[in-house]
Every structure is written in C-alpha cells, then in structure tokens.
Amino acid sequence: xxxxxxxxxxxxxxxxxxxxxxxxxxxxxxxxxxxxxxxxxxxxxxxxxxxxxxxxxxxxxxxxxxxxxxxxxxxxxxxxxxxxxxxxxxxxxxxxxxxxxxxxxxxxxxxxxxxxxxxxxxxxxxxxxxxxxxxxxxxxxxxxxxxxxxxxxxxxxxxxxxxxxxxxxxxxxxxxxxxxxxxxxxxxxxxxxxxxxxxxxxxxxxxxxxxxxxxxxxxxxxxxxxxxxxxxxxxxxxxxxxxxxxxxxxxxxxxxxxxxxxxxxxxxxxxxxxxxxxxxxxxxxxxxxxxxxxxxxxxxxxxxxxxxxxxxxxxxxxxxxxxxxxxxxxxxxxxxxxxxxxxxxxxxxxxxxxxxxxxxxxxxxxxxxxxxxxxxxxxxxxxxxxxxxxxxxxxxxxxxxxxxxxxxxxxxxxxxxxxxxxxxxxxxxxxxxxxxxxxxxxxxxxxxxxxxxxxxxxxxxxxxxxxxxxxxxxxxxxxxxxxxxxxxxxxxxxxxxx
Amino acid sequence: xxxxxxxxxxxxxxxxxxxxxxxxxxxxxxxxxxxxxxxxxxxxxxxxxxxxxxxxxxxxxxxxxxxxxxxxxxxxxxxxxxxxxxxxxxxxxxxxxxxxxxxxxxxxxxx
Amino acid sequence: xxxxxxxxxxxxxxxxxxxxxxxxxxxxxxxxxxxxxxxxxxxxxxxxxxxxxxxxxxxxxxxxxxxxxxxxxxxxxxxxxxxxxxxxxxxxxxxxxxxxxxxxxxxxxxxxxxxxxxxxxxxxxxxxxxxx
Numbered sequence: 005x006x007x008x009x010x011x012x013x014x015x016x017x018x019x020x021x022x023x024x025x026x027x028x029x030x031x032x033x034x035x036x037x038x039x040x041x042x043x044x045x046x047x048x049x050x051x052x053x054x055x056x057x058x059x060x061x062x063x064x065x066x067x068x069x070x071x072x073x074x075x076x077x078x079x080x081x082x083x084x085x086x087x088x089x090x091x092x093x094x095x096x097x098x099x100x101x102x103x104x105x106x107x108x109x110x111x112x113x114x115x116x117x118x119x120x121x122x123x124x125x126x127x128x129x130x131x132x133x134x135x136x137x138x139x140x141x142x143x144x145x146x147x148x149x150x151x152x153x154x155x156x157x158x159x160x161x162x163x164x165x166x167x168x169x170x171x172x173x174x175x176x177x178x179x180x181x182x183x184x185x186x187x188x189x190x191x192x193x194x195x196x197x198x199x200x201x202x203x204x205x206x207x208x209x210x211x212x213x214x215x216x217x218x219x220x221x222x223x224x225x226x227x228x229x230x231x232x233x234x235x236x237x238x239x240x241x242x243x244x245x246x247x248x249x250x251x252x253x254x255x256x257x258x259x260x261x262x263x264x265x266x267x268x269x270x271x272x273x274x275x276x277x278x279x280x281x282x283x284x285x286x287x288x289x290x291x292x293x294x295x296x297x298x299x300x301x302x303x304x305x306x307x308x309x310x311x312x313x314x315x316x317x318x319x320x321x322x323x324x325x326x327x328x329x330x331x332x333x334x335x336x337x338x339x340x341x342x343x344x345x346x347x348x349x350x351x352x353x354x355x356x357x358x359x360x361x362x363x364x365x366x367x368x369x370x371x372x373x374x375x376x377x378x379x380x381x382x383x384x385x386x387x388x389x390x391x392x393x394x395x396x397x398x399x400x401x402x403x404x405x406x407x408x409x410x411x412x413x414x415x416x417x418x419x420x421x422x423x424x425x426x427x428x429x430x431x432x433x434x435x436x437x438x439x440x441x442x443x444x445x446x447x448x449x450x451x452x453x454x455x456x457x458x459x460x461x462x463x464x465x466x467x468x469x470x471x472x473x474x475x476x477x478x479x480x481x482x483x484x485x486x487x488x489x490x491x492x493x494x495x496x497x498x499x500x501x502x
Numbered sequence: 503x504x505x506x507x508x509x510x511x512x513x514x515x516x517x518x519x520x521x522x523x524x525x526x527x528x529x530x531x532x533x534x535x536x537x538x539x540x541x542x543x544x545x546x547x548x549x550x551x552x553x554x555x556x557x558x559x560x561x562x563x564x565x566x567x568x569x570x571x572x573x574x575x576x577x578x579x580x581x582x583x584x585x586x587x588x589x590x591x592x593x594x595x596x597x598x599x600x601x602x603x604x605x606x607x608x609x610x611x612x613x
Numbered sequence: 614x615x616x617x618x619x620x621x622x623x624x625x626x627x628x629x630x631x632x633x634x635x636x637x638x639x640x641x642x643x644x645x646x647x648x649x650x651x652x653x654x655x656x657x658x659x660x661x662x663x664x665x666x667x668x669x670x671x672x673x674x675x676x677x678x679x680x681x682x683x684x685x686x687x688x689x690x691x692x693x694x695x696x697x698x699x700x701x702x703x704x705x706x707x708x709x710x711x712x713x714x715x716x717x718x719x720x721x722x723x724x725x726x727x728x729x730x731x732x733x734x735x736x737x738x739x740x741x742x743x744x745x
Contacts, residue, residue, distance in 0.1 A: 010704045017691060024684040067697070067706035072570075112680070134574055141581045148588055152595070160596035161606060164527060167589055168605075171534050172522070174585070178541040178578055185571065186548035580649065580731075587738045594742070 008054055009063040009076040011047040012086050012125040016040060016093075020115035020122075034101040037114045041094040044121070048083070048090045055083040056480075059487075060497035062131070075192065077131035079494055080484035081331060085128045085258055088335055091466070092250045092342045093121045095459035099346055100243045102455045108241065111153040117247065120146035127255050131498055133184065133191040133267075136259060137177050140223065143255060144170050150244050151236070159239040162232075169232040173222035180215035183208065194498035196267045197491060206270060213268040213275050217260070224256025226316060227285040230309045234293070237308075238301035238358070242349030245301065249308055250342030254334055257315050261330065264319060265488040272322065280320035284414055287313030291421040298360045300348045300433070303425055304341070307384065310418055311337050317415065318399050321406050328485035329398030332477060336383065336391040336470065343380040343463040350376070350452055350460065351433055360432040367434040372457060374434050379464040381430065383471065385423040391470040394478070503551060507543075514540035527593040527603045534589065538582045546575040616665075623665045630658035638728050642720075648727030655728075656735035668743035671736075679740060683733025690726025693719045 019040035023033050055061055061078045068074070078086070097117070104113050123142035130136050144167075151163045185191055187208060188199040203209050218229070225233040233253070237245050260279070268275055290310030297303045315337070318330030348358065354370050355363040367374045383390035386397075396419050403412035470477055487493060514536055521533030549568035556566045597603045634655035641647025663671040675682075696719050697706035709718035 006703060007698065014691065017687065021684050021688045021691075024680060025688070064703055065705050067703050115684075134577070138577060138581070141585070145584060145588065148592070152592060160592070160599060163592060164530075164589075164596055164605060167585075167592060168522075168530055168534065171538070171585055171589070174582075175534075175537045175541050178538075178545055181574070182541065182545040182548045182571075185545075185574070186550075191570075191574075576649075584734065587742075591738065591741050 006061070006063045008047070008051050009061055009078055009129060010065075012044060012051065012090070013076075013122050013129065015044050015047055016118040016122040016125075020118035023118070024112070024115050033109065033114050034097075034104075037097045037100070037118070038094070040118065041090065041097040045087075045090040045094050048086045048125075051078060052083040052087045055080060060494055062497050074135050075131040075498060076129045077194075077494065077498060078129055080480065080487050081258070081261065082128045084331060084335065084480070084484065085254075086125050088338050089121065089124055089128070089251060091463075092247060092338060093117075095342065095346070095463055096243045096247045099246070099349075099456055099459045102453055103241065103243050103349065108153050112149065113153060116146050116149045116153075117244075120150065120247070124251055124255055128258060131193050133181055133193055133196065133263075137174075137181060140177070140255070140259075141174065143252070144174075147248065147252065151240065153241075162236045162239050165232050166236045169222055169229070173219045176215050176219035176222075180212045180219060183212040183215070187212070192498065193262065193266050194491075194495040197495050200267055201270055209268070210271045210274055213264075213271070214278070216263055216268075217275065217278065220256045220259045220263070221282065222256075224253045224260060224312055224316070225286075225309050226282045226312065227289050227309075230286065230290070233309060234302055234305040237305040238299060242345065242352075246342040246345035246349075249304065249345050250338045253308060253312055254315075254338055257312060257319075257330075257334065260316065261319050261327070261488065265322075265327065266491050266494065276320050276322050279316055280408075280411065283313045283317035283320050284411060285313075286310065286316065287414065287418045291418050291425070294425045295421065295428075300351060300358050300360060300363075300429060301345070303429065304344050304348060307422065307425065308341060310422065311341070311384070313418070314396070314399055314415060317411060318402065321399075321402050321408060321411070322489075323402055323406050324482065324485035324489045325405060326399065326402035326485070327488045328478070328481035329395065329402050331481045331484050332391075332398055333395040335477070336395040336467070339463050339466055339470075340380040340384050340392060343460060343467070344377075344384065346456075346460050346463070347373070347377045347380065350456060353452060353456070355433070360429065363433040364436040365434075370452065372461070373452060376457065376460040376464055377434065378430070379467055381426040382423075383467045385426045386419045387423075389471045391467050391474075394471065394474045398478075398481075507547060507551070511540050511544055514543070525605050527597060527605055530605060531586070531589050531593055535586055538578075538586070542575050542578050542582065545578055546571055620665045623661045627658045627662050630661075631655055634658070634728075638724060641724055648724035649731055652728045652731035652735065655732055656739070659736055660739055663739055663743050668740050671743075672740065675736065679733045679737035681733070683730050683737065686726045686729025686731070686733055688726070689729060690723050693723035693726060 019036065023036055051061075055078050059079070063076045065074045065076065100113070100117075120143060123139050123146055127136060127139035127143065130139060148163065148167060151159065151166065181191065184196065184200075187203050187205065188196060190196060190199055200209055222229045222232075237249055240248060264275060264279065287310045290306050290308070290313060294303045294306035294310065297306060311333075315330050315333050318326045318333060350373055351363060351366065352358050354366055354373060357363055379390065383392040386392045386395075396415065400412045400415045403409075403415060518533045518535075518537030518540060521529045521536065524530065524533070549571035552567055556563050560566065593603070634651040637646040637654060638648055638651035639646075641651070659671060659675070662674065666674075694705040696708045697704060700706070700708055702708075705723075707718050707720045709716050
C-alpha cells in the first residue's frame with residue numbers, strides 16, 4: 005500500500021526512460037505517452053481512494069529513521085492535487101499527438117513532459133522542506149527544456165526572464181531553508197510544526213517565513229512578482245501552455261498552502277495579513293491588465309494571475325471553510341484554465357490567429373468549438389451552475405463569514421471584470437462577423453480533428469459535472485480544510501510512522 | 503570569525519544584486535552565480551562554525567560536525583551547477599540569435 | 614585548440630582521469646567519494662578531450678548519445694530502489710549482500726546510476742556549449 009505513494013512520481017519517470025532508451029517513432033511515442041498518462045491517472049485515483057480511507061499516508065524513503073529521512077506524505081490536499089495533475093496530463097498528452105511537430109518530439113518533448121509531471125507530483129507529495137526545493141528545481145529544469153525546444157527569438161528573451169526570476173526565487177528559498185535549519189535543526193515539515201513554535205527568536209522565524217513567501221510568490225505569480233508569467237506563456241506551444249498554465253503556478257500555491265497552514269502559523273497577524281494584501285492586489289491587477297489585452301492567450305495569462313489571487317485569498321482568510329474554498333478553486337481553476345488554453349489553440353487553428361481583431365464568426369462555422377469555449381470561459385467567470393460559481397461563492401462566503409467584508413466585495417467585483425474579458429473573447433471570436441482574411445502561415449481548418457476536440461470536451465464535461473455534483477466535492481474539500489487547519493493528524497501520521 | 507563570514511556573505515549578496523540589476527545577460531548570469539554562491543555558503547554555515555571536528559561520527563570523539571548541512575549544500579551546489587550551465591547555454595543562444603545581449607532582446611540605441 | 618603541449622598532455626591525462634573516476638566511484642562505498650564526484654572528474658576528462666580534439670571527435674569517442682547515458686543512469690538508480698520492496702521494506706532502502714569478504718549493496722548500484730546520470734548531463738551540456 006505504501007508503494008502507492010511513490011507511483012505517481014515513478015511512473016512518468018519510467019515512461020520517460022522507456023521513450024528515450026527505445027527511441028520510438030512519432031506515433032508510438034505519442035501512444036506510449038497517452039498510455040503512461042492513463043496508468044498515472046489510475047495510480048493517482050487509487051491513491052486518492054486510499055487516502056479517503058486512511059486519512060494520511062506516509063512513506064519513509066529508504067527506511068531512514070524519522071525525522072532524518074525524507075518522507076512522502078499524502079493527505080486530502082496532496083492526493084487531490086496529484087489526481088488533478090494526472091487528469092490534465094492525460095488531456096494534454098492526447099492533445100499533443102496532433103499538435104507537436106516532429107522537431108519538438110525529437111528535442112525530447114515527451115520525456116520532458118513526463119519528467120515535469122513526475123516533479124510536480126513529487127512537490128505535491130513530499131513531506132520535507134528541502135525535498136520540496138529539489139522538486140521545484142526539477143520542475144524548473146524540465147520546464148526550461150520544454151520552453152526552448154523550438155527557439156524563435158521572441159521565446160528566448162522570455163525564457164531568459166523566466167529562468168532569472170526562478171533562479172532568484174531559488175536564492176530566497178535556500179536562504180529561508182538555511183535559516184529554518186539553523187533555528188530548529190530539522191527540515192521535516194511535520195517536525196517543524198512542533199519545533200517552530202518552540203523557537204525563542206520569533207522575529208527570525210517570521211523573517212524566514214517571509215523569505216519563503218517571496219520565493220513561492222514568484223513561483224505562483226503573486227503581485228508584484230508576476231511579470232514573468234504573461235511575458236512567457238503566450239509564446240509557448242499550445243499543449244505546453246495549457247499544462248504550464250494549469251499546473252506550474254498552482255504548485256507554488258500548493259507550497260504556500262502547505263507551509264502557511266502546517267509550519268508558519270505562529271505569527272498569523274504578520275504573515276497572513278501580508279498574504280491577504282498580496283492576494284487582493286494580485287486579483288485586481290491581473291484582471292485589470294487582462295482587460296486591456298487583445299491577444300487571447302495574453303488575456304488568459306493575466307487571468308491566471310487574478311485567479312491565483314483568489315486562491316491565496318482563501319489561504320489568507322485562514323478558516324476551514326476558506327481553505328476548503330481554496331481547494332475547490334484550485335481544482336476548478338486547473339481544469340478550466342488548461343482547457344481554455346487548449347481552446348485558444350483550436351481558435352487559432354480555425355481562424356489562423358490568436359489576435360481577437362482578426363478572428364470572428366466561429367459560432368457559425370464551429371458550433372462544437374463554441375460550446376467548448378463557452379463552458380470553461382463562463383465557469384471561469386463564475387456563472388452558475390458551473391464549477392467556478394461554487395468556487396467563487398465559497399471564497400466570498402468565507403470572507404464574509406470571517407468579517408472581511410471589503411475582501412468579499414473585491415472578490416465579487418473581480419469576478420464581474422472576469423465576465424467582461426470572457427464576453428470580449430466570446431463576442432470577438434465567436435459572434436462578430438468574420439474579419440478580413442488574414443495572411444497567416446497557418447491554413448484555417450474547417451474540421452477540427454477529434455483528437456484535439458476530445459480532450460477539450462472531456463474537460464468541459466468535468467467542469468459541468470463538478471458544478472452539478474458539488475456536494476461530494478464540497479464535503480471532501482471541507483474535510484481537507486479541517487485537516488489543514490488542525491494538522492495534528494498529519495503530524496501524528498508522520499511522527500508516529502517513523 | 504563570525505563577523506568575517508557575515509561580512510563576506512553580505513558583500514557577495516550586494517555584488518550579486520548589483521550585477522543582477524544590470525541590463526546585460528552576462529552580468530545577470532554572473533550576479534545569479536554570485537548570489538547562489540552566497541546562499542550555498544549560508545546554508546553550509548547553518549551547521550555552525552567549528553574547527554577540527556570529525557566529518558562523520560567517530561568513536562573517539564563525542565561531538566562531530568553536523569553532516570546534514572553538508573549534504574544539503576552538496577545538493578544545492580549540484581542543482582545550482584545544472585541551472586547555471588543551462589542559463590549560460592540559453593544566454594549564448596539568445597545572444598547569437600538576437601545579436602544583442604540586452605535582457606529585453608532589443609538592440610542598443612546608438613548614441 | 615591548437616597546442617601540442619595540451620594535446621599530448623590530454624592524451625596521457627584522459628585515461629588517468631577516467632581510472633581515477635572509477636576509483637572514486639568505488640571508494641564512495643565506505644569512504645568519501647561516490648558517483649557524483651566521479652562523474653565530475655570523468656566529465657572534466659571529456660571536457661579536456663573536447664577542447665583539444667573538438668566536439669565531433671568526442672561524440673565519436675563516446676559512441677552513445679549523452680542523453681541515453683543520462684537516462685540509463687536514471688533507470689539504474691531507480692531500479693536500485695526495487696530490491697528493497699521484495700524484502701518488504703520501503704522503496705530505496707539499502708539492501709546488502711555478502712559476497713566472500715566484500716559486502717555489496719544496492720547503494721552501490723544507486724551510485725553507479727548517479728555516476729551515469731551526471732556524466733550524461735555534463736557531456737550533453739558540454740557538447741551543447743562546444744557546438745554552439
């Protein structure tokens with residue numbers, strides 16, 4: 005049963021090794037990737053089911069004694085994140101089969117994506133602060149590799165910015181890890197939960213917490229450290245952009261949630277207030293910047309930023325309900341955002357452009373695609389009964405319940421502004437009459453192959469299902485929120501299991 | 503000793519920040535390297551400063567140097583090494599393709 | 614690079630460094646040393662070779678693609694975790710066997726994996742830089 009914890013990390017790695025060592029051709033390596041993604045989905049589904057049965061699972065790697073060894077821990081939050089990762093991974097792998105050029109495949113697209121997935125799952129599952137850093141670096145390396153696969157000049161400068169920002173955040177991260185180790189003598193997060201409370205020098209603990217917050221704020225694109233994100237994402241190939249947009253910033257959000265519920269709860273007045281301020285500014289600045297854009301993928305990139313603000317707001321309010329809202333928001337957002345990026349690729353295929361001014365008339369020519377855009381876009385904007393409505397409702401309700409009326413009102417207003425952006429894409433790309441023909445290198449497609457449309461529609465279905473059957477999801481999220489607020493279960497499982 | 507080491511760290515970080523804020527890729531890379539040296543060093547000394555202690559537990563000494571920061575710093579160096587190599591390759595490629603080493607990829611304005 | 618001194622010295626040193634790397638790898642079993650340092654030393658040897666003879670010669674000399682070396686290394690390291698499962702212990706637990714006087718274990722296999730992975734990574738970076 006404990007083997008289950010290593011599977012989400014090991015499976016993609018094994019798949020990567022197979023695809024490099026055997027040197028498969030295009031069709032076969034795509035098939036292998038889809039097969040690997042299916043296995044991964046089974047493993048993480050099974051992991052989630054086991055976690056629901058046992059609450060918290062712990063695996064001590066290499067059987068070293070606690071707390072010196074490195075452990076993998078899966079509680080409700082981690083298991084849910086791993087499952088959602090494998091859903092997106094599967095959708096992106098199916099989509100990639102038709103989208104990836106032979107050159108990209110030869111530069112190691114599939115192995116790099118598999119490593120990226122392994123590293124993301126590792127970050128979700130680890131119970132050790134230093135190990136978290138290692139997984140983050142692996143995520144970075146894999147994403148760098150993917151980013152420069154095909155290198156037009158525009159992508160190189162954004163890649164340099166991305167690398168520089170992330171290396172800077174690494175510097176903060178190592179510095180904070182060093183401080184924490186110097187203060188407590190441990191890096192196991194469950195152990196830290198107890199030891200941090202005993203440190204006399206509370207100012208230094210808060211300092212370390214703020215350094216960590218900066219490190220993960222860069223990774224999750226919080227205000228004012230988000231500028232690398234819109235500079236990067238719109239230059240990537242479509243499936244890569246979908247996977248990055250869905251997962252990468254959310255790993256940062258996950259790390260913030262884990263650290264600021266489990267470890268740094270000694271000085272909530274400073275840390276969580278700061279998070280709250282950053283969350284609000286992130287929400288507002290992201291959505292405001294999106295309003296001025298005319299490129300679909302730039303609009304979507306700026307919306308990632310404002311949505312991350314919602315999630316961090318849930319963490320900052322710091323009640324079980326708010327944390328449950330954050331988890332629902334994470335699940336909703338990852339599905340919807342990855343889906344929207346996939347759809348943006350289809351819009352480009354259908355009209356030849358990502359620029360809204362040059363698109364139009366899709367509602368008449370591509371009915372199914374319109375549906376495929378409509379559902380995630382208006383879920384993102386928070387229309388009932390789609391998943392986004394419940395996610396926003398939970399966050400706003402939690403804000404109001406905790407007495408943060410201003411925050412609740414801001415979240416609602418930002419939701420309205422999201423509607424504005426989504427309606428802009430809808431009217432420009434779908435309702436407006438087709439603009440003058442564009443001289444684009446991509447020949448407009450009338451029929452979109454099923455291999456591209458299938459993942460989009462499946463993710464749409466998932467969005468609708470989560471919205472309609474909210475009750476079990478909400479129950480799950482509430483348990484997860486309770487687990488995060490009072491981590492004694494987690495601590496007991498880790499410390500007792502050594 | 504403590505003062506000397508703290509001063510070293512401070513100077514390294516300061517130089518790193520200065521270089522990082524320049525608009526040229528090469529100095530940005532140098533700044534990043536300098537800063538990661540400084541934090542690796544910082545990580546290393548979180549095991550406290552000692553002299554003349556056995557590296558691994560030895561039967562005839564009661565105390566020993568804390569091995570964990572050494573392991574951590576080794577990992578951090580490995581990762582930093584890989585990252586630096588990657589950044590250098592990337593910067594070289596960007597510099598060659600865009601014919602400028604400005605971080606925004608824009609050619610310099612001639613005076 | 615055209616330098617007779619460097620070229621002659623390299624011819625002598627490469628073999629020596631590779632042997633030293635193997636020594637370091639095996640020494641890492643119980644003493645300071647190990648896969649990573651060994652890979653760095655042999656990576657340096659290959660760097661010297663690439664500088665004097667050129668990257669194309671290096672590619673021919675190592676025969677295998679560096680990414681394949683790195684992946685084989687990862688596969689070996691990952692495989693080293695599995696024997697523990699058969700012994701009913703968590704993944705990556707060290708398992709030791711006694712062969713005559715020497716005790717060999719899965720950590721050695723893991724170290725060989727690390728050696729290959731790091732070596733593959735260094736050589737591919739080296740080639741990327743040299744061929745630029």
